[in-house]
Amino acid sequence: MKRLSWFNVTSLTLGFAFLYLPMLVLVIYSFNASKLVTVWAGFSTKWYGTLFQNEAFLDAAWVTLKVAVVSSTFATILGTMAAYVLVRGGRFMGRTLFSGMIYAPLVMPEVITGLSLLLLFIGIGLDRGVLTIVLAHTTFSMCYVSVVVSSRLVTFDRSLEEAALDLGSTPWEAFRLVTLPIIAPAVISGWLLAFTLSLDDLVIASFTSGPSATTLPIKIFSAVRLGVSPEINALSTIMILIVTVGVVTASLVTKRNAIRAQNDAQAAERATG
Amino acid sequence: MMRRTTLILIPYLWLLLLFFAPFLIVLKISLSDAALAIPPYTPNLKDGIGALIRELDFENFVFLTEDDLYWKAYLSSLRIALVSTVLTLLVGYPIAYGMAKAPEEWRATLMMLVILPFWTSFLIRVYAWMGILSNEGLLNQLLLWLGVTSEPLVILNTTTAVYIGIVYTYLPFMILPIYAALDRLDSSLDEAAQDLGCTRRQAFWLVTIPLSKNGIVAGSFLVFIPALGEFVIPSLLGGSGTLMIGKVLWEEFFNNRDWPVASAVAVILLLILILPIVLFQRNQQKQQEAEQ
Numbered sequence: 001m002k003r004l005s006w007f008n009v010t011s012l013t014l015g016f017a018f019l020y021l022p023m024l025v026l027v028i029y030s031f032n033a034s035k036l037v038t039v040w041a042g043f044s045t046k047w048y049g050t051l052f053q054n055e056a057f058l059d060a061a062w063v064t065l066k067v068a069v070v071s072s073t074f075a076t077i078l079g080t081m082a083a084y085v086l087v088r089g090g091r092f093m094g095r096t097l098f099s100g101m102i103y104a105p106l107v108m109p110e111v112i113t114g115l116s117l118l119l120l121f122i123g124i125g126l127d128r129g130v131l132t133i134v135l136a137h138t139t140f141s142m143c144y145v146s147v148v149v150s151s152r153l154v155t156f157d158r159s160l161e162e163a164a165l166d167l168g169s170t171p172w173e174a175f176r177l178v179t180l181p182i183i184a185p186a187v188i189s190g191w192l193l194a195f196t197l198s199l200d201d202l203v204i205a206s207f208t209s210g211p212s213a214t215t216l217p218i219k220i221f222s223a224v225r226l227g228v229s230p231e232i233n234a235l236s237t238i239m240i241l242i243v244t245v246g247v248v249t250a251s252l253v254t255k256r257n258a259i260r261a262q263n264d265a266q267a268a269e270r271a272t273g
Numbered sequence: 274m275m276r277r278t279t280l281i282l283i284p285y286l287w288l289l290l291l292f293f294a295p296f297l298i299v300l301k302i303s304l305s306d307a308a309l310a311i312p313p314y315t316p317n318l319k320d321g322i323g324a325l326i327r328e329l330d331f332e333n334f335v336f337l338t339e340d341d342l343y344w345k346a347y348l349s350s351l352r353i354a355l356v357s358t359v360l361t362l363l364v365g366y367p368i369a370y371g372m373a374k375a376p377e378e379w380r381a382t383l384m385m386l387v388i389l390p391f392w393t394s395f396l397i398r399v400y401a402w403m404g405i406l407s408n409e410g411l412l413n414q415l416l417l418w419l420g421v422t423s424e425p426l427v428i429l430n431t432t433t434a435v436y437i438g439i440v441y442t443y444l445p446f447m448i449l450p451i452y453a454a455l456d457r458l459d460s461s462l463d464e465a466a467q468d469l470g471c472t473r474r475q476a477f478w479l480v481t482i483p484l485s486k487n488g489i490v491a492g493s494f495l496v497f498i499p500a501l502g503e504f505v506i507p508s509l510l511g512g513s514g515t516l517m518i519g520k521v522l523w524e525e526f527f528n529n530r531d532w533p534v535a536s537a538v539a540v541i542l543l544l545i546l547i548l549p550i551v552l553f554q555r556n557q558q559k560q561q562e563a564e565q
Contacts, residue, residue, distance in 0.1 A: 008374050011367035012383070018364070019390050019444065022401035025411060029404065039409075082284035092281055101288040107494075107550050109502020111519045112539045115526060116295030119536070123298055139291040142284070154561075171276065200394050203504055207526075217396050224396075224509065228404045236397040243392045251385045 023240055030233035047234040057219060057235065064199060064216040067130060071137035072194035078138065079145025079194070080187055086146065087153040105143040113140060114207030121208065128210030136208040137198040144197060145190035152186035192250075196243075296543075303333055303536035333537035343521065343538065347545065350518040353432065353507075354500040357439035361496045362489065364440055365447035369488075370481075372448070373455035384452075391445040398442050399509050406434050406510070430512025438506040443499070447492035454488025455481070487560050494553035501549075502542060518542055 004012075030048075034041035051057060082102055089095070105113060117136045118128070126132060156179070164174040180187070202217040209215060223232055337343045372383045390398060405411045406429040413425040428434050458481065466476040482489075504519035511517065518538065526535040 004371070004374060004376075007367075008371035012371040012375070015364070015368035015371070015444075016386055018441070019386070022405060022441065023390070023393065023398070025405060026397070026401045078284050078287055081280055082288075085281050085284060089277070089281055094285070097293075098281075098285055098288070101292050103554060104550070105292060107498045107546070107553065109499065109504075109519060109542060109546070111502055111504050111522045112299070112543060115522065115535060115539055116299045117291065119298045119302060119532070120291070120295040135291060139287070142287070146284075196392050200396065202396055203523075217394070220396055220400070221505070224400050224403065228400075228407070232400065233404075236394070236400065239394055239397060243394075244389065247385060247389045247392055251381065255381060 026233055027237045027240060030230060030237040032230060032233075035230060047230040048238075051231050051234045054231070056214075057216070057231075060214050060216045060219040063130065063213050067133050067137060067205075067215065068195050068198035071134045071198050072141060072191050074134070074138040075141040075145050075194040076187060076191040079142040079190055080149050080183075082142060082146040083148075083150035083153055087150050102143050102146050105140045106147065108140075110201070110203035111207075114204040117204070118207040128208060129212045132208045132210070133205050133213060133215065136204050137194075137201065140204065141194035141197045144193050145187075148190040148193060149183060149186045152183045156182060192246075299536045299539050302533055303540045304331065305533050306332065333533045334541075336534060337537055337541065342516075343518075343541075346516045346518045346521045347541070349516045350501050351545075353435060353439070353515075353517060354497050354503075357436050357443075357500055358493050358497040360436060361440045361443055361447045362493060365444055365492065366451055366489070368444075369448045369451035369455055372452050373458070387445050387448050387452075395442055396505060399438050399506055402434065402438055402441065402510060403429065406437070429510060430514065432511065432515050434510035434512075435507050435515050435517075438510045439496070439500050439503065442506065443496040446495040450491040450495065451485055451488040454485040458484050487556065487563075490556045491553070491560070494549055494556070498546060498549050498553065501546065 029040075031043050031045060032040055033044035033046070082098075086099060086102065114136070117132075117139070121128060121132050121135075160178050160182070161174050164178045165171065169177065200217065201215075202221050205215045206218055206221075209218065220232060220235065223229060368387075372380065372387070375383055403410075407413075408425045408427065408429070410429070412428065413422075416422045416426065417424075428437075462484070463476050463480055466480045467473065471479060502519045503517060504523055507515045507517040507520050508523070511520075522535055522538045522542070525531050525538060
């Protein structure tokens with residue numbers, strides 16, 4: 001095994017310190033007793049208490065969660081269909097426009113996406129609220145889902161599908177029984193990506209939400225505009241904790257599956273050899 | 274065949290209606306006049322196509338060229354996006370390189386550590402810097418304690434803070450494609466160069482860098498394109514002195530309620546972005562073809 005050079009060790013250490021120290025500071029100061037965020041005045045969990053009594057934040061969190069679950073589910077269905085069309089659809093009229101519309105939202109500035117959707121909703125007379133945020137989020141996150149799923153579909157062995165068709169299944173059965181289980185990990189990560197994007201979105205939600213629906217990022221943004229606040233630190237800590245648990249669990253599961261697959265392959269080799 | 278058509282039509286129509294059509298509306302409104310009404314522009318779609326064409330004018334675009342606020346905002350956005358892309362590359366490349374050189378069993382963990390911030394709320398990651406960079410913030414406390422400065426540095430609400438914010442939040446987008454390119458790289462090429470008499474440094478510049486070019490290009494576009502229209506970072510870290518077009522568009526829309534001018538700002542931003550987006554797509558396609 002090669003050893004890392006001092007240069008690589010230094011750049012990794014500094015790099016990860018840069019990535020993680022700011023978040024660590026945020027977490028530490030959420031337990032600060034003082035209202036002044038820059039002065040340490042002893043350990044306290046009181047900001048978590050005030051956070052959970054703040055009705056406005058809880059309402060916004062609930063709206064955000066609903067929007068995220070619904071929009072990511074629709075985005076996953078539409079995005080998987082779009083990926084299938086892109087990879088397997090062959091040639092059809094307007095294919096270039098279609099793939100353009102899949103990739104463009106990934107790099108489109110959010111202010112433009114938000115503005116244009118708002119103008120559409122007003123143009124067709126749709127009241128702004130939860131529904132319009134869901135439509136907006138579904139639209140931009142389906143593109144992310146479709147990129148994730150199509151990268152899996154490209155590497156997929158097509159003869160498996162053809163075998164199922166030869167053995168008498170309908171195209172839908174072949175998709176459900178053969179293709180879907182194989183691309184499932186990509187579909188699940190697509191859903192998770194769409195869910196996170198929706199939870200996180202400030203700009204598009206600000207344009208497409210009405211007074212009846214405020215999401216958590218909109219609430220956080222209007223609070224932090226006025227400056228640093230310990231309650232927001234507490235909220236951030238909870239969000240960082242949830243993400244950390246999620247990502248660590250996901251990577252442990254992937255690792256375990258990889259090891260199991262390796263063991264299975266070795267066992268099969270021993271059995272046949 | 275019916276089934277195939279349905280499968281194509283559903284996502285296609287969805288995107289046409291909710292992605293493509295809205296742009297046409299933005300274009301249309303950018304060519305209309307502001308009015309004191311709801312919606313605050315004239316004529317609206319109900320007046321029909323005839324009225325729309327008769328009232329067509331480029332007043333809003335002329336207005337954009339006359340008021341130098343907009344020119345300055347576009348130029349300063351371009352400059353900020355460009356400088357922060359270069360900075361992100363300088364910070365990101367050594368990290369990606371270190372990851373690619375790390376022992377096999379560490380890589381999954383290192384990869385996870387890069388991806389984790391990416392899943393964490395963008396808004397929160399920008400907010401984290403507000404407490405660090407402020408005049409009484411941690412960074413200034415540290416600098417004063419070390420005796421580097423005798424009075425607090427003003428960092429928050431300057432362009433420097435915006436650079437830090439962009440580098441910090443977009444770093445994973447730079448690291449991941451570069452790491453992917455370096456990971457695929459055959460290390461025997463580097464060894465061959467060294468056997469043939471290159472120093473390690475020469476081998477790095479003449480072999481490793483050119484072979485990771487695709488990753489560098491992809492990462493740079495992934496930072497540059499969204500940074501150009503960035504809104505959250507300049508408005509939380511940049512203060513009133515930092516001019517960026519995303520912020521101007523937001524204020525034009527929400528504060529001044531001038532929808533036609535906001536739309537015109539959006540149209541021009543889009544025109545500026547077309548070139549980098551096309552170049553990015555071409556780079557991605559080339560890479561995909563190379564893989565197949």
